[in-house]
Amino acid sequence: MLLPPPASAATTTTIYLSKSEHTTFVHDDLIIVHTFNYRHEAEAARSVLDANGVFAVVFSDDAGGQEIGLQFVHGARLIVKQKDERLAKTILKLG
Numbered sequence: 001m002l003l004p005p006p007a008s009a010a011t012t013t014t015i016y017l018s019k020s021e022h023t024t025f026v027h028d029d030l031i032i033v034h035t036f037n038y039r040h041e042a043e044a045a046r047s048v049l050d051a052n053g054v055f056a057v058v059f060s061d062d063a064g065g066q067e068i069g070l071q072f073v074h075g076a077r078l079i080v081k082q083k084d085e086r087l088a089k090t091i092l093k094l095g
Helices: 039-051 068-074 082-092
Strands: 025-027 030-036 056-059 076-081
Touching: 030 039, 030 082, 039 056, 039 076, 039 082, 076 082
Parallel strands: none
Antiparallel strands: 025 030, 030 076, 056 076
16 A cells, blocks of 8 residues: 655656747746757756746756757757746846
8 A cells, every 4th residue: 555755755856848839838827938959058047047046947958968959959948937937038038
């Protein structure tokens, strides 16, 4: 019998990305701010946002580091909360 996780256990959220380039919503309150060609560019942007108090994550499909060439197919996506989208774009000067 499986027991429920303890109340103190961290919860996770699975993010499903749309295959449509026109659909930028990835979760109810998360949005893709920008797609970079290289993961290190996205990580640098994430660090800048983090330094400015904006929560951000990078999503890049590279098969756990085993197939780094996969990131060139879909890029490295920088994801923030919807409420922070305008601030993130201003900080990163994305227009």
